[in-house]
Amino acid sequence: MLKWLAGVTAIVVAFPLGLVLLVTASPVTSLASASLAGSPTALAMAHIPPAYLALYLSAGRTCPRLPWGVLAGIGTVESDNGQSDLPGVHSGANSAGAEGPLQFEPATFAEFAVDGDRNGTANVYDPADAIYTAAAMLCAGGAASGGAALSAAIFGYNHAAWYVDEVLTLAGEYAREFG
Secondary structure (H helix, E strand, O other): OHHHHHHHHHHHHHHHHHHHHHHHHOOOOOHHHHHHHOOEOHHHHHHOOHHHHHHHHHHHOOOOOOOHHHHHHHHHHHHOOOOOOOOOOOOOOOOOOOEOOOOEOHHHHHHHOOOOOOOOOOOOOOHHHHHHHHHHHHHHOOHHHOHHHHHHHHHHHOOOHHHHHHHHHHHHHHEOOOO
């Protein structure tokens, strides 16, 4: 019984780490995104659920110069990467009307909606759809230009200087070689 339990435990621990390694080993769409994205730090792997980490890494590749760590920073600030039980994260809307793990206003989600999991429907509460939609919104907001335009795109996501600073700080803590 102990050998079986040890085997199951090893699989449960190894699978998410293998998934992260698989995603980080896959080819990057451009040299620019490769130099800015960086690989996940120990903090990122400890704090971000493996499924979310894989989505951030993948969605970051959809926009040149959009570091995946920025998406992870936004996901952390907005809902602790889907782990929050606050109103609006998993259903309904919060008091400001925001919905889903990346806290979109309904009109904003509708404008940039991406079917990230390719199931035929873009759903604000689906992490893949929300993360890929955030990448599309940031890219449309100038993130593809990098530098100051990346900060402006983050400011467009949430109009607060403290928010931009917090997202960029988290991005730097989550990804090696950020910036």
